[in-house]
Amino acid sequence: MKTFGVIMAGGSGERFWPLSRRDTPKQLLNLTGRDLLVNEAAERLFGVCEREDLLIVTGKSQTEKMRAATAKYLKAEQILSEPAARNTAACIGYAAMKLQKRCGEAVMVVTPADAYIKDTESFRKTLETAVKAAEGGALVTVGIRPTFPATGYGYLRCEGGEKGDAARKVLQFVEKPSLERAQEYLSAGGYLWNSGMFVWKISAILQAFRRYLPEAYKILSEIAKADGTAEEREVTEKLYPLIPSVSVDYGIMEKAENILVVPGDFGWSDVGSFDMLSAVREADEKGNVVIGELLGADVENCVIYNRQKPVAAIGVKDLVIVETDDVLLVCAKDRAQDVKKIVEKLRSEGREELL
Amino acid sequence: MKTFGVIMAGGSGERFWPLSRRDTPKQLLNLTGRDLLVNEAAERLFGVCEREDLLIVTGKSQTEKMRAATAKYLKAEQILSEPAARNTAACIGYAAMKLQKRCGEAVMVVTPADAYIKDTESFRKTLETAVKAAEGGALVTVGIRPTFPATGYGYLRCEGGEKGDAARKVLQFVEKPSLERAQEYLSAGGYLWNSGMFVWKISAILQAFRRYLPEAYKILSEIAKADGTAEEREVTEKLYPLIPSVSVDYGIMEKAENILVVPGDFGWSDVGSFDMLSAVREADEKGNVVIGELLGADVENCVIYNRQKPVAAIGVKDLVIVETDDVLLVCAKDRAQDVKKIVEKLRSEGREELL
Numbered sequence: 092m093k094t095f096g097v098i099m100a101g102g103s104g105e106r107f108w109p110l111s112r113r114d115t116p117k118q119l120l121n122l123t124g125r126d127l128l129v130n131e132a133a134e135r136l137f138g139v140c141e142r143e144d145l146l147i148v149t150g151k152s153q154t155e156k157m158r159a160a161t162a163k164y165l166k167a168e169q170i171l172s173e174p175a176a177r178n179t180a181a182c183i184g185y186a187a188m189k190l191q192k193r194c195g196e197a198v199m200v201v202t203p204a205d206a207y208i209k210d211t212e213s214f215r216k217t218l219e220t221a222v223k224a225a226e227g228g229a230l231v232t233v234g235i236r237p238t239f240p241a242t243g244y245g246y247l248r249c250e251g252g253e254k255g256d257a258a259r260k261v262l263q264f265v266e267k268p269s270l271e272r273a274q275e276y277l278s279a280g281g282y283l284w285n286s287g288m289f290v291w292k293i294s295a296i297l298q299a300f301r302r303y304l305p306e307a308y309k310i311l312s313e314i315a316k317a318d319g320t321a322e323e324r325e326v327t328e329k330l331y332p333l334i335p336s337v338s339v340d341y342g343i344m345e346k347a348e349n350i351l352v353v354p355g356d357f358g359w360s361d362v363g364s365f366d367m368l369s370a371v372r373e374a375d376e377k378g379n380v381v382i383g384e385l386l387g388a389d390v391e392n393c394v395i396y397n398r399q400k401p402v403a404a405i406g407v408k409d410l411v412i413v414e415t416d417d418v419l420l421v422c423a424k425d426r427a428q429d430v431k432k433i434v435e436k437l438r439s440e441g442r443e444e445l446l
Numbered sequence: 447m448k449t450f451g452v453i454m455a456g457g458s459g460e461r462f463w464p465l466s467r468r469d470t471p472k473q474l475l476n477l478t479g480r481d482l483l484v485n486e487a488a489e490r491l492f493g494v495c496e497r498e499d500l501l502i503v504t505g506k507s508q509t510e511k512m513r514a515a516t517a518k519y520l521k522a523e524q525i526l527s528e529p530a531a532r533n534t535a536a537c538i539g540y541a542a543m544k545l546q547k548r549c550g551e552a553v554m555v556v557t558p559a560d561a562y563i564k565d566t567e568s569f570r571k572t573l574e575t576a577v578k579a580a581e582g583g584a585l586v587t588v589g590i591r592p593t594f595p596a597t598g599y600g601y602l603r604c605e606g607g608e609k610g611d612a613a614r615k616v617l618q619f620v621e622k623p624s625l626e627r628a629q630e631y632l633s634a635g636g637y638l639w640n641s642g643m644f645v646w647k648i649s650a651i652l653q654a655f656r657r658y659l660p661e662a663y664k665i666l667s668e669i670a671k672a673d674g675t676a677e678e679r680e681v682t683e684k685l686y687p688l689i690p691s692v693s694v695d696y697g698i699m700e701k702a703e704n705i706l707v708v709p710g711d712f713g714w715s716d717v718g719s720f721d722m723l724s725a726v727r728e729a730d731e732k733g734n735v736v737i738g739e740l741l742g743a744d745v746e747n748c749v750i751y752n753r754q755k756p757v758a759a760i761g762v763k764d765l766v767i768v769e770t771d772d773v774l775l776v777c778a779k780d781r782a783q784d785v786k787k788i789v790e791k792l793r794s795e796g797r798e799e800l801l
Contacts, residue, residue: 109758386773386800388787401800402774403464403788406781410762414774418741419757419767421776426761432743433758445741445756 092226092292093197096136096145097186100129100157100204101176105434106364106427109415110396113446116153118204119160122362123371124382129157129204133164138215139200139222146171146189147204148182175332180342183289184300184307185331188315191293198225199296201289207371209358217256217355221290224258224351230299231258231290232344234283234352235359240273243363245285245340249352252281258351264344283354287361289339290353299343307334307342364427365411368394383414394424418445447581447647448552451491451500452541455484455512455559456531460789461719461782464770465751468801471508473559474515477717478726479737484512484559488519493570494555494577501526501544502559503537530687535697538644539655539662540686543670546648553580554651556644562726564713572611572710576645579613579706585654586613586645587699589638589707590714595628598718600640600695604707607636613706619699638709642716644694645708654698662689662697719782720766723749738769749779773800 104117111117118129125131129147136145147170149157154172161170171189173182183201190197200218208214217233225231234247245267250260264285268276276282289296300308310330317326335342344350360370369392372380379390383397391408402412411427413420422430437445459472466472473484480486484502491500502525504512509527516525526544528537538556545552555573563569572588580586589602600622605615619640623631631637644651655663665685672681690697699705715725724747727735734745738752746763757767766782768775777785792800 386788386792388784388791389781397774400769400771400773402776403785404776405784405788406778407765407776410776412774412776414755416755418755419752419769419774421757421759421762421765421767423761426744429743429760430758433741433760436743437741 093194094140094144094222095190095197095199096133096140097183097190097199097201098129098132098136098145098147098204099179099182099201100147100149100153101173101182102203102205104205105431108430108434109413109418109420109445114152114156117362119153119156122368123207127160128207128362130161130164131208132202132204132206133161135208135211135214136200136202137164138211139218143169145169146186148173148186149204150176173331174328176336177331177334178336179287179339180300180304180307180337181311181331181334183296183339184304184311184334185314187293187296187300188311189318191297192315192318195293197293198222199289199291199293203287203361205362206286207358207360207362211357213357214355214359217353217357218290220256220258221353224353225290225292225295228292228295229258229349229351230295230344230347231351231353232261233286233288233290233355234261235286236354236356237273237277237282237284240270240277241284242267242270242273244361246273246276246282247285247352248276248282249354253283253354254280256354258353261344261350261352264340283352284359285340286355286359287340289344295349296343299347303343303346304335304337307337310334364430365394365396365413365422366424366427368396392424448549449495449499449577450545450552450554451488451495452538452545452554452556453484453487453491453500453502453559454534454537454556455502455504455508456528456537457558457560459560460786463785463789464768464773464775464800469507469511472717474508474511477723478562482515483562483717485516485519486563487557487559487561488516490563490566490569491555491557492519493566494573498524500524501541503528503541504559505531528686529683531691532686532689533691534642534694535655535659535662535692536666536686536689538651538694539659539666539689540669542648542651542655543666544673546652547670547673550648552648553577554644554646554648558642558716560717561641562713562715562717566712568712569710569714572708572712573645575611575613576708579708580645580647580650583647583650584613584704584706585650585699585702586706586708587616588641588643588645588710589616590641591709591711592632592637592639595625595632596639597622597625597628599716601628601631601637602640602707603637604709608638608709609635611709613708616699616705616707619695638707639714640695641710641714642695644699650704651698654702658698658701659690659692662692665689719785720749720751720768720777721779721782723751747779 104111246265248263378392384401386403390404397414409424411422459466601620603618733747739756741758745759752769764779766777
């Protein structure tokens with residue numbers, strides 16, 4: 092069966108402000124030192140699908156920049172533009188309808204645009220297993236074998252433990268846990284991190300939409316009817332914003348019964364905030380991840396990113412220091428999540444020039 | 447008796463890097479928000495001496511910039527240029543010889559260029575007392591009544607305690623103490639901070655040079671002989687660098703017997719490093735001294751100085767954050783002294799563009 096790749100690239104990644112901006116979201120940043128995150132995501136999927144069988148779904152305001160950024164891999168029409176951000180279910184349903192129109196039946200491999208994966212070969216092998224499982228009609232997700240008691244990820248409890256490479260049933264979706272809970276999961280075994288990657292047949296996911304998200308299904312069907320007609324843009328612009336905003340996890344995965352998970356072990360990180368750059372970049376002997384120049388004395392476990400000016404640092408540890416053209420960020424590493432709050436504050440104050 | 451003012455402005459103030467640079471030393475910075483430190487020092491002395499009776503002694507490389515910076519107060523010839531930095535004794539001896547040539551006898555009031563003084567009226571009153579004491583022939587210094595057990599200043603132990611405004615004998619010069627020692631001084635009483643300000647008659651200080659620093663005296667006399675002749679520049683350039691490099695405290699004050707001190711209480715700080723800006727600038731309700739713009743969340747007791755870009759800070763305390771055109775500094779407040787080490791390292795690495 093033919094396999095399509097779908098990259099969900101609608102996020103803004105506000106926790107990477109001031110690097111990420113309204114028109115340069117996280118997936119368009121080169122955080123790994125190799126390529127833009129979205130291009131890394133695309134390149135990884137080319138081992139699973141053909142180059143012309145990859146779609147990227149992104150927001151209207153990011154579409155042009157996304158097309159330019161991915162031009163070395165993709166044609167402009169491979170970038171689908173959402174008229175409004177309506178969460179992952181809408182994004183996935185939209186892509187599924189488009190692909191059904193194009194080829195009827197096929198397997199869809201859905202991944203986020205902004206994760207880090209260390210071992211591409213292992214990633215592709217895991218997806219091969221997932222594709223085979225999906226061909227049988229299941230909704231398949233990829234679970235990451237936990238390496239530490241993470242509190243920033245959701246967990247999947249699965250039948251028969253977390254060992255081995257084969258697909259297995261998911262017994263429960265678990266919300267981001269407390270540290271204590273996360274430690275329990277790790278010692279109990281049988282838990283995997285929810286990576287937000289999915290594999291299924293077009294028919295299987297659309298059937299799930301019909302059953303669990305009928306309102307979304309109805310609107311997406313209307314949009315599909317207009318696909319390829321002169322009214323397509325107009326109809327999409329009008330109807331897409333009406334799709335209920337819900338995540339595919341909450342809207343479908345937690346409700347459906349035929350859910351399988353394939354465990355993966357390929358050095359995955361969601362690179363959710365600046366502190367996570369340590370997982371993605373090599374640190375110096377004092378644990379500092381330095382992108383740019385550090386003139387330091389007694390600097391430990393810092394993340395330092397400067398585009399233009401060297402950073403002289405003395406007697407500091409566990410800090411994130413980021414310089415951009417128009418603003419500086421100095422943040423305690425364990426507060427890296429709160430970068431979002433600065434962005435929210437700037438937005439509420441109308442500081443458009445910094446957003 | 448006529449009174450002259452002499453401002454010693456030869457320092458570099460490397461602890462204020464990256465604001466202070468080779469050609470913009472600390473005394474040419476506006477750290478108080480009112481004026482350049484050297485202009486503040488000049489303006490304060492105008493209550494003690496006439497405007498045309500003030501000299502500033504500075505290094506060769508800083509002379510042009512100093513003349514431009516002080517032009518609103520002083521004529522170019524009031525800026526004396528040292529061919530080489532030879533510490534405070536040389537600087538004071540040079541000024542004394544120049545003044546003797548000009549008017550024979552007078553009182554000299556010598557102050558550093560880079561201190562902060564809150565209460566100018568009180569400062570002038572203290573100096574009046576010191577001038578009267580100096581007219582009797584003593585070498586007079588100004589001691590500051592300590593307000594906390596400072597470890598960054600030298601102390602003067604004086605006869606009859608530290609109370610009252612009258613001049614009194616200095617019993618001992620004490621080096622910068624440990625915190626424990628400093629606390630002892632404070633509870634014992636009778637100790638004053640050494641401010642590095644001096645008042646004496648020209649004849650008294652030159653006599654002290656002849657007695658305690660005969661080598662320096664000899665060279666300064668040779669230079670004085672050439673004063674006003676066609677050879678002046680050449681002789682000064684040749685001989686000045688040969689003057690032994692010694693501080694006036696160590697070379698004269700600690701050895702001479704006719705030393706008096708006048709206690710002062712005018713909100714003095716040597717503004718020795720970034721952490722001291724808290725003494726000079728008003729802090730916000732969280733103890734932050736902000737020069738520029740702070741976009742903050744949970745920021746406490748920081749010193750933030752940015753010329754161009756706002757600083758977004760989250761969850762940090764006791765930091766110094768300074769932005770200039772070409773470099774950033776992020777430094778633990780209690781390590782502010784070590785900014786000098788970064789400067790030394792840059793010098794040893796030949797990073798001229800950052801010095």
